Amino acid sequence: MKYSLKLKMKFLIDPTVAASRKFYGYLKKDMLLLIRRKKYLYLSILIPLIVGLLFLFFLNPSIDNIKVGICDYDATQYSRQTVSDLRGFIVTFLPRANCTEQLLNDIKIGKYSLGLEVPNGFSQKIQDLEQAKILVYYDNTDIAFSSLIDWKVDQSMAAYERTVIDKLNAELGARVAAIRSGVDFISDLTRDYQIASSRIDAIDQDLKKIEEIETEFILNPIWTEKVPVYRTEQTKDAGFAFIFPIIALFIVLMLASTSFIYDKKSNFIVRVKSSTTPLIYILAKLAFFFVITLANFLIILFLFIAYGANYSYPVLKILNLLFFISIINTLLGMLIGLISDNEGIAILFSLVISFPFMLLSGVFYPTQTMPRLMQYIAKIIPLNYQIEYSKAVMLFGQSIGFKWLITALILLILVNYLITRKH
Amino acid sequence: MWPFDFFKRDAKKYPLAAESVRFSYSEQEVLQDITLNVKEGTITAIIGKSGSGKSTFLKLAAGIIAGKYYGKIKIFGRSKVLEKHSVGFVPQEVALIPDLTIEDNIKIAGLNLGIPEDKALDKAFDLMKLLRLDESIKKKPFELSGGQKVRLNIILSLLHNPKVIVLDEPFVGLDFLNRRLLWHFLESLKKKGFSIILTSHLLTETQDHVDKLVILKEGKVFFKGNMDALKSKLEIKYVFEVRFSRLSAENLGKIKKFCDYKDIKIVDTYEKYMMISLKNQRARNTLTNFFDKLKLEYEEIGFREPNLDEIFLKA
Numbered sequence: 156m157k158y159s160l161k162l163k164m165k166f167l168i169d170p171t172v173a174a175s176r177k178f179y180g181y182l183k184k185d186m187l188l189l190i191r192r193k194k195y196l197y198l199s200i201l202i203p204l205i206v207g208l209l210f211l212f213f214l215n216p217s218i219d220n221i222k223v224g225i226c227d228y229d230a231t232q233y234s235r236q237t238v239s240d241l242r243g244f245i246v247t248f249l250p251r252a253n254c255t256e257q258l259l260n261d262i263k264i265g266k267y268s269l270g271l272e273v274p275n276g277f278s279q280k281i282q283d284l285e286q287a288k289i290l291v292y293y294d295n296t297d298i299a300f301s302s303l304i305d306w307k308v309d310q311s312m313a314a315y316e317r318t319v320i321d322k323l324n325a326e327l328g329a330r331v332a333a334i335r336s337g338v339d340f341i342s343d344l345t346r347d348y349q350i351a352s353s354r355i356d357a358i359d360q361d362l363k364k365i366e367e368i369e370t371e372f373i374l375n376p377i378w379t380e381k382v383p384v385y386r387t388e389q390t391k392d393a394g395f396a397f398i399f400p401i402i403a404l405f406i407v408l409m410l411a412s413t414s415f416i417y418d419k420k421s422n423f424i425v426r427v428k429s430s431t432t433p434l435i436y437i438l439a440k441l442a443f444f445f446v447i448t449l450a451n452f453l454i455i456l457f458l459f460i461a462y463g464a465n466y467s468y469p470v471l472k473i474l475n476l477l478f479f480i481s482i483i484n485t486l487l488g489m490l491i492g493l494i495s496d497n498e499g500i501a502i503l504f505s506l507v508i509s510f511p512f513m514l515l516s517g518v519f520y521p522t523q524t525m526p527r528l529m530q531y532i533a534k535i536i537p538l539n540y541q542i543e544y545s546k547a548v549m550l551f552g553q554s555i556g557f558k559w560l561i562t563a564l565i566l567l568i569l570v571n572y573l574i575t576r577k578h
Numbered sequence: 579m580w581p582f583d584f585f586k587r588d589a590k591k592y593p594l595a596a597e598s599v600r601f602s603y604s605e606q607e608v609l610q611d612i613t614l615n616v617k618e619g620t621i622t623a624i625i626g627k628s629g630s631g632k633s634t635f636l637k638l639a640a641g642i643i644a645g646k647y648y649g650k651i652k653i654f655g656r657s658k659v660l661e662k663h664s665v666g667f668v669p670q671e672v673a674l675i676p677d678l679t680i681e682d683n684i685k686i687a688g689l690n691l692g693i694p695e696d697k698a699l700d701k702a703f704d705l706m707k708l709l710r711l712d713e714s715i716k717k718k719p720f721e722l723s724g725g726q727k728v729r730l731n732i733i734l735s736l737l738h739n740p741k742v743i744v745l746d747e748p749f750v751g752l753d754f755l756n757r758r759l760l761w762h763f764l765e766s767l768k769k770k771g772f773s774i775i776l777t778s779h780l781l782t783e784t785q786d787h788v789d790k791l792v793i794l795k796e797g798k799v800f801f802k803g804n805m806d807a808l809k810s811k812l813e814i815k816y817v818f819e820v821r822f823s824r825l826s827a828e829n830l831g832k833i834k835k836f837c838d839y840k841d842i843k844i845v846d847t848y849e850k851y852m853m854i855s856l857k858n859q860r861a862r863n864t865l866t867n868f869f870d871k872l873k874l875e876y877e878e879i880g881f882r883e884p885n886l887d888e889i890f891l892k893a
Binding site: 172173174176177179180181183184187188191192421422423425426427428429430431432575576 | 735
């Protein structure tokens with residue numbers, strides 16, 4: 156035998172040990188750079204912290220402090236009470252002189268979010284049981300707030316409308332009672348006349364029906380009851396499934412692309428290529444950004460738990476989810492780094508990709524109401540899968556499977572090819 | 579015994595051998611039929627004009643460019659992919675991580691080459707002594723001078739003791755003393771049996787230190803051999819330089835015609851200056867007689883052996 160067993164083993168072990176050292180070296184380099192280049196360290200910690208806090212504690216749509224300016228041209232006790240009692244609004248009554256003009260200006264400069272104009276004769280119309288009108292002025296260039304106007308104003312008016320209808324109902328009841336007493340009187344007089352008596356009985360039945368009409372029926376003849384398919388508390392937990400993938404996407408795209416640009420600019424890529432195939436380098440990057448994604452995950456999870464959210468923590472499924480999110484995002488980030496010339500362009504590309512992804516993710520606008528084509532596009536966006544999978548794992552403890560590995564493999568081959576051939 | 583024979587390195591083979599290598603960037607053929615062997619314990623220099631393909635060849639040999647090429651490049655008779663650990667590639671642009679200390683740069687470069695951090699540091703200290711780089715390893719690259727950066731760049735590529743050292747323009751950014759130091763360093767490595775292949779623009783300096791010259795011209799090997807062989811090939815034994823007191827266009831035309839007739843090559847002309855390559859001393863006398871006939875006066879006149887720059891001009 157030409158070679159001893161020891162020598163044969165050496166041929167197998169040496170490359171493995173060398174490859175492990177290379178992997179460790181690349182990982183160590185990125186860790187050291189993250190610590191030394193503090194802005195990137197702060198970014199990867201602060202972004203999830205700030206966005207998580209904003210989402211949980213400051214962007215809560217149930218908080219009511221909308222400033223409303225009011226022009227009360229009716230100026231009756233009734234009209235004043237109507238607008239003063241608006242729920243969730245901070246109301247300010249403006250002087251009547253040039254009131255509408257002043258109100259419109261104030262809305263334009265942002266002094267008030269809304270303006271209400273109560274026309275002259277408003278109270279009289281209500282008392283006469285005629286439909287009364289209130290004009291609502293709003294800034295229609297404020298897209299997000301505009302979409303709130305319809306339900307927010309109606310919701311605020313609901314309590315007052317109920318009072319009005321209760322009053323109407325009571326008045327109807329009183330008037331019907333008066334008619335009934337008249338009808339009863341006539342009934343007594345015509346007791347011996349059978350035909351007249353039966354007609355009066357019919358009238359009596361009609362009046363009974365009117366008396367039995369409920370306020371709720373007048374207010375809302377058909378009651379639609381919304382029944383959530385998940386327990387109500389899960390709404391609180393669900394925010395995590397949106398916030399975590401969005402932050403992970405943004406941070407990893409930005410850091411992975413700029414990190415690759417850094418390696419290109421410092422010629423570290425040349426050293427890598429002179430000693431090994433880029434595959435070990437790519438795998439080390441994947442490991443590094445797994446750690447970053449895990450850190451983001453833990454920061455956001457901590458915030459949600461502090462807020463009172465509750466999750467089931469299936470550890471292996473969470474790990475699979477984190478691998479999926481970190482690997483896909485890192486490879487996308489490296490692709491951005493490959494096509495960008497400098498860090499500025501890479502960050503710009505990351506933003507250009509992140510924003511449409513976010514808009515089509517269903518967090519800000521429901522994808523169900525988008526045009527069909529956009530719905531198809533939304534379906535193939537990785538972020539949507541990441542949100543869907545985060546929900547599955549964190550809310551319901553389901554497994555996401557391993558189909559994502561096919562996409563990851565295609566991206567890995569592409570990145571490896573481009574680094575080998577193009578740089 | 580297979581498969582272990584496959585891993586056996588054939589020491590008898592050339593440390594670096596290229597056979598009929600052709601390589602193209604998009605449509606442009608950068609290397610055409612390059613064949614050359616680097617012997618063990620020698621220094622080989624590839625020279626050529628910018629764009630002649632010398633850096634491309636080195637990068638292809640060191641595996642930095644991994645595009646499809648035709649022909650064979652072998653390291654000790656094996657695929658260059660399998661023998662990457664035997665090659666130390668020194669890139670032209672310094673490859674230092676600016677935000678890490680020299681110590682971290684050494685450790686990372688060592689790990690990148692597959693060697694432990696402590697061994698990388700030990701080796702780096704040895705090389706730093708040889709290259710007289712006595713800076714604190716706690717410094718960052720930006721605190722080093724240009725020459726120090728170049729020397730550190732070389733050190734980081736040699737931490738794994740590669741048998742074949744490939745240097746792409748290693749003298750760029752070095753002053754005369756540092757260039758001499760680097761030449762001494764490369765010659766000491768050569769004596770220890772290392773095989774060195776480099777590219778350089780400093781032709782005159784190169785001629786004194788290399789065993790073999792390879793001149794690339796438009797992607798082809800124009801010449802390979804030593805200086806004497808090059809002189810013979812180009813028939814340039816001597817250089818005759820002359821600066822006339824006055825040289826009219828008419829006289830310049832006459833000289834050119836005369837040289838053509840006598841098969842003498844004018845290497846360079848600029849205003850009243852003229853450099854002419856000569857095969858022998860007799861040709862000098864022929865020329866000076868002709869200048870006397872034209873009644874030309876000289877400010878300066880010289881006759882000597884050519885250096886590599888002048889040979890390169892002729893090539």
